[in-house]
Amino acid sequence: MGVFDFIKGELLEVIEWTDDSRDTLSFRYPDEDKAIKNGAQLIVRESQLVQFVYLGEFGDTFGPGKHTLTTDNIPVLTRLKSWKYGFNSPFKADVYYLTTRLFTGNKWGTSNPIMLRDDDFGIVRARAFGTFDFKIVDAKLFLKEVAGSDQNFRLDEFADTMRSRIVSIFSDALASSKIPVLDVASRYTELGEALLPLINPVVSGKYGLQIGSFIVENVSVPPEVEQAIDKRSSMAAVGNLNDFVKYQMAKGMEAPGGGGPAGMASELAVGFAIAQQIMQQQGVPGAAGATGAAGAAVAAGAVGAAPDLLSPADVAKKLGVPEADVMTIISSGELAAKKIGTSYRITRAALDKYLSS
Numbered sequence: 174m175g176v177f178d179f180i181k182g183e184l185l186e187v188i189e190w191t192d193d194s195r196d197t198l199s200f201r202y203p204d205e206d207k208a209i210k211n212g213a214q215l216i217v218r219e220s221q222l223v224q225f226v227y228l229g230e231f232g233d234t235f236g237p238g239k240h241t242l243t244t245d246n247i248p249v250l251t252r253l254k255s256w257k258y259g260f261n262s263p264f265k266a267d268v269y270y271l272t273t274r275l276f277t278g279n280k281w282g283t284s285n286p287i288m289l290r291d292d293d294f295g296i297v298r299a300r301a302f303g304t305f306d307f308k309i310v311d312a313k314l315f316l317k318e319v320a321g322s323d324q325n326f327r328l329d330e331f332a333d334t335m336r337s338r339i340v341s342i343f344s345d346a347l348a349s350s351k352i353p354v355l356d357v358a359s360r361y362t363e364l365g366e367a368l369l370p371l372i373n374p375v376v377s378g379k380y381g382l383q384i385g386s387f388i389v390e391n392v393s394v395p396p397e398v399e400q401a402i403d404k405r406s407s408m409a410a411v412g413n414l415n416d417f418v419k420y421q422m423a424k425g426m427e428a429p430g431g432g433g434p435a436g437m438a439s440e441l442a443v444g445f446a447i448a449q450q451i452m453q454q455q456g457v458p459g460a461a462g463a464t465g466a467a468g469a470a471v472a473a474g475a476v477g478a479a480p481d482l483l484s485p486a487d488v489a490k491k492l493g494v495p496e497a498d499v500m501t502i503i504s505s506g507e508l509a510a511k512k513i514g515t516s517y518r519i520t521r522a523a524l525d526k527y528l529s530s
Contacts, residue, residue: 189216196328208263220274226267303390311381
């Protein structure tokens with residue numbers, strides 16, 4: 174091998190890089206201590222960018238295409254190396270390939286709950302997660318702040334940094350947005366779009382990156398808040414709670430035996446509620462307080478307490494008349510009574526009023 178062949182073997186004539194890893198952000202071309210021939214060919218493919226670094230300083234940047242490396246089209250490197258009068262000689266420089274395509278489906282999530290002030294539930298702890306897409310837009314800033322001189326900088330090396338930065342911005346934005354917890358689920362798309370103008374200036378200025386899309390997939394709250402939300406939904410589905418209780422109690426009294434002790438307690442509770450309605454309609458003083466206290470006693474388990482409520486048979490016994498006569502005066506409206514299912518109940522106040530009339 175002649176001297177010329179030896180020298181030629183120490184020069185790089187074609188510089189190119191093909192990436193099939195799908196997760197490489199930047200790649201330092203392995204020159205193996207070879208000098209780059211002046212006039213060598215640099216091939217940059219679509220979704221690639223090449224940055225030259227000479228003695229620690231950024232040189233020229235090349236986009237997609239085939240470039241001939243001469244002093245005419247590498248002005249920054251020519252100035253750094255102090256080439257004069259087009260001096261053609263080999264040169265040493267670090268060549269960094271950067272992938273400029275969109276990196277999609279990167280996951281983010283809050284490691285700790287976000288403290289939110291909610292109008293409905295007060296202070297609420299919420300967690301969130303989702304995905305985001307990004308790409309490199311400033312090669313020099315990215316190499317300086319992120320990749321450094323790493324020969325093969327991959328996505329997983331930067332994932333934690335990106336995730337923590339995005340979560341921090343998301344937490345601040347969500348806390349300041351004051352969106353009610355009950356409405357967050359219906360605003361996932363709105364949240365993601367609203368956060369892009371807040372996130373991009375930070376990551377662009379800090380890392381030379383741009384977020385293409387930011388997706389919020391879920392915002393969750395603690396189990397106790399979920400239970401409160403479920404209860405509120407159930408109450409909304411029931412509608413008029415008073416009518417619902419009456420219906421449930423009437424159905425219970427239709428069953429044989431009235432549903433046992435629990436059914437009896439329920440019957441008494443609804444009976445007190447109905448008695449309270451009747452007494453209030455008739456203008457009986459203290460009706461609300463008396464029946465309310467009695468209802469509380471029943472709810473506390475005082476099943477055996479004697480209610481101020483009579484059946485037609487009880488009234489017939491007190492009046493010493495057949496039960497059929499009592500039903501007649503109930504039907505005529507002379508004696509106020511409340512029908513529950515197939516049965517009637519009469520308050521003692523209504524009976525006293527009938528007797529005094």
